[in-house]
Amino acid sequence: MPAPLDLSPRRREILDGAVAVLAALGWRGLTHRAIDRESGLPQGSSSAYYRSRSALTSAMAQYVAWQLSVDVEALAAVLAQRPGDHDHAVAATASTFQRWLAEPHLLTARLELTLAAARDPELAAALSESRAALVTIVDNILDLDGRTHATGVGTTILAAVDGVLIAALLRPEHERADFVSGSLDLLFGSLVEARPPS
Numbered sequence: 001m002p003a004p005l006d007l008s009p010r011r012r013e014i015l016d017g018a019v020a021v022l023a024a025l026g027w028r029g030l031t032h033r034a035i036d037r038e039s040g041l042p043q044g045s046s047s048a049y050y051r052s053r054s055a056l057t058s059a060m061a062q063y064v065a066w067q068l069s070v071d072v073e074a075l076a077a078v079l080a081q082r083p084g085d086h087d088h089a090v091a092a093t094a095s096t097f098q099r100w101l102a103e104p105h106l107l108t109a110r111l112e113l114t115l116a117a118a119r120d121p122e123l124a125a126a127l128s129e130s131r132a133a134l135v136t137i138v139d140n141i142l143d144l145d146g147r148t149h150a151t152g153v154g155t156t157i158l159a160a161v162d163g164v165l166i167a168a169l170l171r172p173e174h175e176r177a178d179f180v181s182g183s184l185d186l187l188f189g190s191l192v193e194a195r196p197p198s
Contacts, residue, residue, distance in 0.1 A: 014035060089141075139154040164180060
């Protein structure tokens with residue numbers, strides 16, 4: 001997935017502030033004033049770049065999806081080195097998830113944006129392209145594993161992964177690592193049918 005267009009240093013600063021505000025305060029707390037305060041910018045800075053809430057949230061959706069996709073693409077490259085190695089896949093994926101959970105503002109913002117998209121067609125459209133790209137990455141990983149899988153399995157795995165991450169966020173920090181590893185072990189083992197012997 002390419003980097004967001006027209007991402008000047010100031011726009012990135014504003015979007016980083018917006019992500020932090022959304023993760024900490026939710027939708028009601030997401031205001032231009034709060035973003036300026038979080039970013040340490042003069043009042044009115046964020047509204048000068050993103051005049052409407054719609055423009056701001058669409059830019060946030062693209063920005064958050066791009067940042068997470070960088071990690072997903074890196075994970076796919078690691079998994080491609082040892083295709084079909086279940087333990088390696090679980091360990092590598094769990095490591096990526098642990099990084100997200102250790103600093104969860106980006107993950108929390110994505111979950112907030114995803115839920116809001118259910119009520120906002122424009123935001124849903126902004127997220128659909130990144131979602132499709134992630135499904136393609138998952139499908140490619142399954143193909144590299146040399147396993148047969150039905151149409152839609154990549155989408156199902158991605159949805160299940162979202163559930164694992166949400167559940168992990170709700171657990172005490174000291175329980176998250178074991179929960180994530182155990183859940184991924186079950187998930188990877190159950191959603192994909194092993195290729196029958198030739």
